[in-house]
Structures are given as C-alpha cells and as structure tokens.
Amino acid sequence: MRKPFIIANWKMHKNIEESVAFINQIKAALPQVSDEEVGIAAQAVALSSMKQTARGTNLQIIAQNAASELAGPYTGEISARSLADAGASYVMLGHLERRRLFHEDNQIINQKVRSALTTGITPIICTDDKMVQAEVNGEIHYVFDQLKGVLRDVAPAHLQKIVLSYEPSWAVGSSQTANPKVAQQGCQRIRQTVCNLYGSLLADQVRILYGGSVNPQNISAIMAQPDVDGALIGRASLRPDDFLEMVNWQQPVSNVM
C-alpha cells in the first residue's frame, strides 16, 4: 500500500520567520502519520528553524535542491550532507525550474541523486513532459527518457525509497487547471517506465506525485487517480488554510478547521 504524500513547494517564497509562523499555524491539524505523509520544501536557510518548530509532528522538512558533490571547492553550493544536518529528510532534484532556468540536465541530476543517497537523504526526483513527446495517430506519447538518465546506476534497494513526480511544463505555474486524466496518464507512464527498468514489484511500491496547478478545488479528483500517490503544490500551498484543506483532502472541510 503506497502512503499518500502531499508536499508544499514554496520555491523562493517565505523567509525564515514566515516559514516558522506557517508551521506553528498548521501543526495541530496535520493528518495522522499512519495515513499520510506531509512535507514542506523551503529555502535552505529556513530548514533548520522549520525542523525545530515541527518537532513532535510528522511534518517532513524538504530541501529544494542540492549540489552534485558532497564537499569541495564549489562556492555557493549546498551539499546534501549539510541539508541532512539542517534537518531535511528529503531533497527535490531536477525540478522543471532547475532544468529550465539553471540548465540542469539528466547527467547532473543523476549525480545529485547519487550524492544524496549516500547521505541518507531521500531524493524526490521530478520529471516533466519535456522528456520526449511525440504525436502518433493524433495521440500524445511520452517516452520517459529523462527517468532512465536520472536513475542511472541507482540500485533497486535505493529506488524503493525514492519518490518520483510528474509535473507537465504547461501546468506548472500556469492558469491551466490540471486535468485528473492527464495526471493519471503521466504518472501511469512513469510507473510503466519504472516497471521496464526495475520490474513490477518495485514499480508497484514507488510513489509518484503529480504537480502543476493543484489547488483545494481539484486535489480530490487528482488524488482519486490510481497511479497518483500525492501532490507537489506550488502557489496554492502558500496559505495555511488552503494547505490544510489540501492535506486533509479526504475529510470534509468543516472537520479540518
């Protein structure tokens, strides 16, 4: 049984004080750890204070990026080792914005994945529909070459822990509301690719999240899809009440607030 995972990706929003205040506002209303995992991906400087504030809760503190090396002369970089020290249990790697704005490619992301794994911090590997997209007989086909590249030399024992995500480029940060069927199709194809690479047992275990314009109105329909195990939420995660509504998507709103 795959445990649902709902993640706020705050990107470069919220300073340390705002991050801590947010956690103080939501921590009493988080779901049971046995039912669901909840996490917040924030700027690296806020992680340590967030971890302290979240003590006693099941909230996962997540880094948004890490260096490909663990130590050395890389001015301005932050290693997965230091992120783990700061309290991050997961690190997002290969987000669409990292690929698009900072020119990260599959090789670099693969190095980052392998470095993170040596520190015990769990990668959340993001993929998008820019993998290879081809139209055959009027149907869109995604070929998940990105996945093969970023998972190179990743052992099956490690893949068991890794979380994957599907974030179509046109839905991230856009006004286009995610269509649950598209979310399902993308996640299902990622699972199929994992099955081809690692076999069906691991493909059934790995969690695959959907990201791109998720909000309190559409999260239930997205989470109802069989291959969608969670959501990566940008803009709609910035307000505590909206975030709580989304992490408690299984309950009527009146029971949450």
Ligand SMILES: O=C(CO)COP(=O)(O)O
């Ligand atoms: O980038 C995202 C999550 O990683 C999605 O961002 P939005 O929810 O703002 O579209």
